[in-house]
Amino acid sequence: MEKDTKAFQRVYTKLFQLTKATVSLKASGIGNEELAIVDGRLAQVVKIMEDIVTLQVFAGTEGIATDAEVIFTGKAPTLKVGEDLAGRFFNAYGEPIDGGQIMGEEREIGGPSVNPVRRKQPSEFIATGIAGIDLNNALVTGQKIPFFADPDQPYNQVMANVALRAEADKIILGGVGLTNDDYLYFKRVFDDAGALDRIVGFINTTENPPVERLLVPDMALSAAEYYASEKGQKVLVLLTDLTLYADALSIVSNRMDQIPSKDSMPGSLYSDLARLYEKAVQFPDGGSITIIAVTTLSSGDITHAIPDNTGYITEGQLFLRKDSDIGKVIVDPFRSLSRLKQLVIGKRTREDHPQVMNAAVRLYADAANAKTKLENGFDLTDYDERTLDFAKAYSEKLLAIDVNIEVDAMLETAYELFGKHFSPVEVGLKQEFVEKYWKK
Amino acid sequence: MKSIGKVTGIIANLVIVETRERVAQNEICFIKHDDTRLMAEVIKIMGHKVYVQVFESTRGLKVGSEVEFAGHMLEVTLGPGLLSKNFDGLQNDLDKMTGIFLKRGEYTDPLEKDKEYEFEPLSKEGDKVIAGSWLGEVKENWIGHKIMVPFAFNGEFTVKSITKKGSYKMNDTMAVLVDKDGKEHKVSMVQKWPVKVPIRAFKEKPRPFKVLETGVRVFDTLNPIAEGGTGFIPGPFGSGKTVLQHALSKQAEADLVVIAACGERANEVVEIFTEFPELDDPRTGRKLMERTTIIANTSNMPVAAREASVYTAMTISEYYRAMGLKVLLLADSTSRWAQALREMSNRMEELPGPDGFPMDLPAIISNFYSRAGYVFLNNGESGSITFIGTVSPAGGNLKEPVTESTKKAARCFYALSQQRADSKRYPAIDPIESYSKYLEYPEIVEYLNKNNGENWTTNVWFIKDSLLRSKEVYEQINILGDDGVPLDYHITYWKGEVVDFVISQQDAFDKIDQRSEFKRQRYMLEKVVDVLKSEYKFESFEEVNPYFKRMINQFKQMNYSEFESEKFKKNEKELEVIIQERKVA
Ligand SMILES: Nc1ncnc2c1ncn2[C@@H]1O[C@H](COP(=O)(O)OP(=O)(O)O)[C@@H](O)[C@H]1O
Ligand SMILES: [Mg+2]
Secondary structure, eight states, X not given: OXXXXXXXXXXXXXXXXXXXXXXXXXXXXXXXXXXXXXXXXXXXXXXXXXXXXXXXXXXXXXXXXXXXXXXXXXXXXXXXXXXXXXXXXEOTTSOBTTOXXXXXXXXXXXXXXXXXXXXXXXXXXXXXXXXXXXXXSOEETTOEEEEEEOTTSOHHHHHHHHHHHTTOSEEEEEEEXXXXXXXXXXXXXXXXXXXXXXXXXXXXXXXXOGGGGGGXXXXXXXXXXXXXXXXXXXXXXXXXXXXXHHHHHHHHHHHTTOOBOGGGOBTTHHHHHHHHHTTOEEOTTSOEEEXXXXXXXSXXXXXXXXXXXXXXXXXXXXXXXXXXXXXXXXXXXXXXXXXXXXXXXXXXXXXXXXXXXXXXXXXXXXXXXXXHHHHTTOOXXXXXXXXXXXXXXXXXXXXXXXXXXXXXXXXXXXHHHHHHHOOHHHHTOOHHHHHHHOOO | OOOEEEEEEEETTEEEEEOSSXXXXXXXXXXXXXXXXXXXXXXXXXXXXXXXXXXXXXXXXXXXXXXXXXEEESEEEESTTOTTOEEETTOOBGGGSOSSBOOTTOOOOXXXXXXXXXXXXXXOTTOEEOTTOEEEEEEETTEEEEEEOXXXXXXXXXXXXXXOSEEEETTSOOEEEEOTTSOEEEEOSOEEEETTSOOOOSSBOOOOOSBOOOSOHIIIIISOOBTTOEEEEEOOTTSSHHHHHHHHHHHSOOSEEEEEEESSOHHHHHHHHHHTTTSBOTTTSSBGGGGEEEXXXXXXXXXXXXXXXXXXXXXXHHHHHTTTOEEEEEEEOHHHHHHHHHHHHHHTTOOOOGGGOOTTHHHHHHHHHTTOEEEEOTTSOEEEEEEEEEEOOGGGOSOSHHHHHHHHHOSEEOOBOHHHHHTTOSSOBOTTTOEEGGGGOHHHHHHHHHHHOTTHHHHHHHHHHHHHXXXXXXXXXXXXXXXXXXXXXXXXXXXXXXXXXXXXXXXXXXXXXXXOOHHHHHHHHHHHHHHXXXXXXXXXXXXXXXXXXXXXXXXXXXXXXXXXXXHHHHHHHHHHHHHHXXXXX
């Protein structure tokens, strides 16, 4: 029954257990996490007990018979890396979508972590032109940060804009359960911007089996590691949508009868997501991997296990919300945070940047209080009225995602708004900044 | 002879080993895989089947692989040179590892065995000694690093010989001890100790009676932590747990700081690597890194080593405590360690407790916290470990097993509030929910009043009360409206805001404001209490808000100026002018 085809390829044809996602068979000499082909479908070893090997079949086990052919490949999932990758789109298995072959060196995906003492502290500001990001939540190379957005928000558009403005050497798109329309959208905007030769895509669309998605982020990040660590390039990785990745994880763990934790997610969700996000890194020689991801929410609920675990891992989050006062999508200044911003604001940008940012957000919070008062039917003070006027202008001129200006212009705009609605004392900036920048 | 076995099963990092030889619970073993050896720990023994958790990725591992048991539990190497080091959770020196990426199966020496240390004897021939007795001392940075009788030595020994002053390597014999049966034992500068076993080389552990100055006002003024005390910081993501711990690690009045970065971000550890070698330790004028040891098991490093990382950090802390030093131990985040326990417990198909955590989680946590403490050593000296851990509750909801178990174990509770973080009121410690049990210890009250003025604790309770009343009237104002409440309500509300902005809030990123010593805290506390106790004249509630805002703004200018500097005094004068404007004489 066992025959050797190639050097370490062993073929078996007797499955004795099948579930929706896994098959089990007797086999020997098999390595943990090794890949196999089950009835032509890619599968991976997830459990070995004595001579019984359990394989997870990425595309599902539908129609697989007990005498299906199982070929073990003797290796963990790999990707061929090389200059050839640029400008190409691949499926979850790292095969070119448009057919053909690529030349390159074969690398295991999901490889080891960078030794923390070999990392460098991120310090390079990424300008996106969007004030809701640059002013309030400045991004830094080597950072990992997701957009938190309801499914109807234009997160893919914002992400494409950010990617194109970010001056990255390579943009790697990991499409995890991307709709075909969005996949074509990304292709078109990158093409229109003449950036296709800087793009590498690993795409799993909604038309592909969900469990296959689990390979996409590792593929994208292995390609990123190649460019960043070996070629010293600045790499930006876009992962959309990691909520669907987590959903795929829960499908697998459920089918393997693991005890679910909160929101039916596997107990290892934190570690599983951290393993991906922690690939973001600044190398000392200039190469870097920056990860911008998407975590879709269900009606804004950030306490759900997926956004919650994500928030504990990433270096902040960008929260998109529709502001009904101005009828535009804004980057919400309360729920959004860039944890690395203090490495660049006031250092790579103007000295008063941190103070201006905080003052504006504080005033915006005062406006939110005034709004509550108004909704509860109370009279507003003169100060309340002014904060409301300020909030509207602030939202329109700075928070909206269609803003595209330089950081200095953002700061100037903020002072304009301060000057128009408040006195310096009400804004509460350090005296030296008031003297230097306040608009009379 | 070491016991050996063979791998018979693999599920992620849980490996089943068959052996017919002697093994012990928690014994360490090594699994041969290609040309590497993967370290693992025994977690369950069922007949000939031994369940081990592997501290590395098991990718490619096959059944039949050979396993060698080490004959000891997970242990750390203790000796001079631990300070300024960056270790992983298993005490491998990260700086000695080759290459950019971590290689599995690469284990490095935690100490420098070829380095010479200046030894000075502290004992003489004929001295009676026991485990933990100081035999001599070497210089480690500026610390007098004690060479002690190994903790594993049982009973009384007599010093037969002690090496004379001079420079030696750590494995050289520093002393020869004789036990009661006349057997000789050589002692070098190094010893090993199993991390899960507390080091008990001290005479007694009294109730803490001193306060550890941290420079952070929400701690020192509002909820002081005792030297040798325990506290924890729960909070949703982004509420400021890590920033607060970093502030403590920079500013606290400790002889040394051990940081366990447990399952959190690598970049946060990099921040310490990058900044601490540059930052001055105001106490010694040396660099902060010289008093710091980092145990990094970041979230992408092997999950099984997370548990090891906190125990490694605790054991290193106990080692220095036994030298009579004041140690601050920080762990960020203890929830990640609990999650690692959960992952393994699930894989072993144990009956789960609440939220899938192991049933004995509360016991594990309280055992760990109980290893902190102030101790009197056998030679009359004292040492301490103050332990502060963070907790990352799922969904920010404090009703979850890790928070609840920790609340029972720790004496200080520093609850971070999402709402305060959203409105950038940093550090976002909820001033009402949080508490320090130590503020109720008579010996601590006495200590505080002796050091910070006899009115200190009275004043502290006074401002706490003011915060509470401010919150209460704020709710009333929200229900009844600005003009639906008496004018006094507005004043009460704003007085609480003064406490909040001037004392609770502190800018961790401002050079001056980030550190506030007790002298300065006392000065500001008295100033604020003065303001709260005074009466102010207003015609209408509309005047209240702008007036107190101006006052707060002026107070903050003081917080931003160097204590007692010209600028500070000038700002204080301006504050006086504002106060006098409306103060009723
Ligand atoms: N004391 C503080 N002063 C100023 N900003 C702070 C302070 N504490 C937290 N922050 C802000 O909040 C962010 C998140 O804090 P962090 O400690 O990393 O949160 P957590 O560890 O709870 O997830 C920081 O990056 C910083 O921007
Ligand atoms: Mg943190």
